[in-house]
Amino acid sequence: MPIEIPDVVIDRLPVYARALAALDRNGREVVSSQELGAQLGVTPAQIRKDLSYFGRFGKQGRGYNVKRLLEELHQILGLDREWTMVLVGVGQLGRAIIAYGGFAPQGFRILGAFDADSSVVGEQIDHLRVQHVDELRSVLRATHVDIGIVATPAPVAQAVIDALVGAGVKAILNYAPIAAHVPRDVHVKDIDPVLALQSMTYYLKGELPAGSK
Amino acid sequence: MPIEIPDVVIDRLPVYARALAALDRNGREVVSSQELGAQLGVTPAQIRKDLSYFGRFGKQGRGYNVKRLLEELHQILGLDREWTMVLVGVGQLGRAIIAYGGFAPQGFRILGAFDADSSVVGEQIDHLRVQHVDELRSVLRATHVDIGIVATPAPVAQAVIDALVGAGVKAILNYAPIAAHVPRDVHVKDIDPVLALQSMTYYLKGELPAGSK
DNA sequence: GTATGTGAACCACTTCACAGCA
DNA sequence: TGCTGTGAAGTGGTTCACATAC
Numbered sequence: 001m002p003i004e005i006p007d008v009v010i011d012r013l014p015v016y017a018r019a020l021a022a023l024d025r026n027g028r029e030v031v032s033s034q035e036l037g038a039q040l041g042v043t044p045a046q047i048r049k050d051l052s053y054f055g056r057f058g059k060q061g062r063g064y065n066v067k068r069l070l071e072e073l074h075q076i077l078g079l080d081r082e083w084t085m086v087l088v089g090v091g092q093l094g095r096a097i098i099a100y101g102g103f104a105p106q107g108f109r110i111l112g113a114f115d116a117d118s119s120v121v122g123e124q125i126d127h128l129r130v131q132h133v134d135e136l137r138s139v140l141r142a143t144h145v146d147i148g149i150v151a152t153p154a155p156v157a158q159a160v161i162d163a164l165v166g167a168g169v170k171a172i173l174n175y176a177p178i179a180a181h182v183p184r185d186v187h188v189k190d191i192d193p194v195l196a197l198q199s200m201t202y203y204l205k206g207e208l209p210a211g212s213k
Numbered sequence: 214m215p216i217e218i219p220d221v222v223i224d225r226l227p228v229y230a231r232a233l234a235a236l237d238r239n240g241r242e243v244v245s246s247q248e249l250g251a252q253l254g255v256t257p258a259q260i261r262k263d264l265s266y267f268g269r270f271g272k273q274g275r276g277y278n279v280k281r282l283l284e285e286l287h288q289i290l291g292l293d294r295e296w297t298m299v300l301v302g303v304g305q306l307g308r309a310i311i312a313y314g315g316f317a318p319q320g321f322r323i324l325g326a327f328d329a330d331s332s333v334v335g336e337q338i339d340h341l342r343v344q345h346v347d348e349l350r351s352v353l354r355a356t357h358v359d360i361g362i363v364a365t366p367a368p369v370a371q372a373v374i375d376a377l378v379g380a381g382v383k384a385i386l387n388y389a390p391i392a393a394h395v396p397r398d399v400h401v402k403d404i405d406p407v408l409a410l411q412s413m414t415y416y417l418k419g420e421l422p423a424g425s426k
Numbered sequence: 427g428t429a430t431g432t433g434a435a436c437c438a439c440t441t442c443a444c445a446g447c448a
Numbered sequence: 449t450g451c452t453g454t455g456a457a458g459t460g461g462t463t464c465a466c467a468t469a470c
Contacts, residue, residue, distance in 0.1 A: 006460075006461065008460095008461070009461090010412050010415045010416075011408075011412045013411075013412065013415070014407075014408045014411035014412055015392065015408065017411070018390060018408070019392065032428090032429060032430090033429075033430075034429075039392065040392045041392055041394070043462080043463070044429090044430095045462075045463055045464070045465095046461095046462065046463080048429090048430060048431060048432085049431085049432080049461090049462075049463085051430095051431090052430090052431055052432065056430080056431065057430095058429075058430050058431080059429080059430075059469080059470060060428075060429055060430045060431085060468065060469040060470050061427075061428045061429050061430080061469070061470040062428080062429070062430085062470065063428090063429065063430080064430090076415065077411055077412070077414055077415050077418075078414040078415060078417060078418035079411060079414060083410070083414055083417070092309070092312050092313065092314070093309070093313065095309075096305070096306070096308075096309030096312075096313075097406075099305050099309075100305065100306065100309075100406075101305070102390070102406070102407050103406075103407065103410075106407050106410075106411070108407070108410055146414075146417055147410065147413065147417075154235075170416075170417055171413040171414075171416070171417055173406060173409060173410060173413075177231060177315070179228065179232065179252065179253045179254055181254070187413045187416050187417070189409035189410070189412070189413055191404060191406050191409060193310075193313075193315070193316075193386060193404050194227075194315050194316065194319050194321070195224075195227045195228065195231070196386060196402035196404060197296070197316070197319070197321055197360065197386060197402070198226075198227035198230070198290055198292060198319070199223050199224045199226065199227055199290070199402070200360065200384040200386075200400045200402055201290055201291040201292060201296060201359075201384075202223045202226070202289065202290050202291060203223075203383075203384070203400050204291060204296070204359055204360075204383055204384055204400070205290075205291035219438070219439065221438095221439070222439090245450090245451060245452090246451075246452075247451080256440080256441070257451090257452095258440075258441055258442070258443095259439095259440065259441080261451090261452060261453060261454085262439090262440075262441085262453085262454075264452095264453090265452090265453055265454065269452080269453065270452095271451075271452050271453080272447085272448060272451080272452075273446070273447045273448050273450075273451050273452045273453085274447070274448045274449070274450045274451050274452080275448070275450080275451070275452085276450090276451065276452080277452090
């Protein structure tokens with residue numbers, strides 16, 4: 001029984017994987033935790049400790065084989081297969097998410113798009129035809145979907161999340177500005193640039209205006 | 214000399230503020246840490262302790278005055294004024310960011326948009342005319358800008374960040390999939406939905422397919 | 427010589443639990 | 449009585465430092 005692995009560790013693994021993929025593209029064959037850490041702004045010990053939860057991937061005196069470690073991380077994270085998603089909320093934000101080219105190359109595929117506004121339903125956006133949100137349940141019953149993306153206005157977001165969870169979806173990527181309520185076995189990650197800005201301003205407050213020396 | 218306030222605390226304050234704003238819109242006058250915590254999935258003690266770094270805003274036996282606490286948080290976070298931003302990278306993502314309606318109501322204003330692609334320069338997007346990235350420095354010298362938004366492809370993101378930092382910008386909202394290198398007095402928040410997805414898959418890996426009961 | 431893997435020490439944040447006040 | 453504010457205790461994650469292996 002492996003001991004419990006901290007969530008923060010899991011959150012860092014994709015960052016390591018991303019850096020290793022870049023090194024690999026550059027033809028790099030080996031990295032030390034030292035060098036990887038410098039590149040990522042993480043201590044070498046952090047990296048070694050994180051990896052040690054999952055195995056012994058390095059060679060003393062040498063470092064880590066880039067390709068090998070990248071494959072291991074993909075396996076650990078489940079990135080060695082494709083994941084399916086549905087998007088709910090086809091406003092400006094939803095359209096941008098559909099158009100976003102960053103998901104597919106990483107194996108995340110949007111299978112369906114849903115909206116409550118019947119003037120949007122039926123519209124073709126990229127490769128998707130927008131369906132009415134009432135059909136969400138039956139679509140989820142018919143098709144295997146791993147992840148729900150929520151890009152609705154705040155007031156309806158919780159209801160949408162309830163519907164997704166009710167249909168068995170265990171992971172939510174939440175763009176709506178609410179604190180989602182989900183059962184403990186459902187995973188939620190929030191994407192909220194406004195919150196990110198609003199915490200940075202705390203530190204800016206004390207500063208001199210930008211540009212002044 | 215106030216003792217050092219943990220960054221995690223600062224990150225939570227905007228979340229509290231958002232919830233308080235919602236309560237206020239609903240006409241709610243008072244909340245207890247208990248209730249606010251239940252709403253946000255945070256322990257009441259957490260909330261009280263976080264707030265205690267900044268003052269004593271509650272009344273024993275009653276709770277917190279919603280309006281009052283919201284104002285205090287705005288003040289603490291510096292949200293009682295407007296913040297100016299520039300966007301670099303006017304691709305699909307950059308356009309979506311410009312079109313995004315969530316910044317302005319919170320006091321975050323995009324003053325300029327920049328791109329290296331001369332076929333994009335001059336284009337009018339929303340209220341902005343795209344400028345060449347070479348003009349970034351002179352614009353930043355002429356205009357006070359608090360925050361830089363980076364929405365470029367990964368390979369040029371660090372150079373753009375260097376330019377922003379070189380011009381005195383102390384906060385970066387980074388949408389590019391890189392680990393930014395900045396001096397210690399510059400603040401960076403990353404927005405990366407792919408990383409969010411890639412850590413959730415770790416937990417999904419073990420699960421049964423969605424929808425199976 | 428060099429860099430990993432890891433128990434132990436350390437540090438930071440969270441939670442407890444209760445005194446104090448409305 | 450009810451809920452805040454807060455030292456003290458507890459917990460969990462990070463860093464250290466060194467034995468180990470290449």
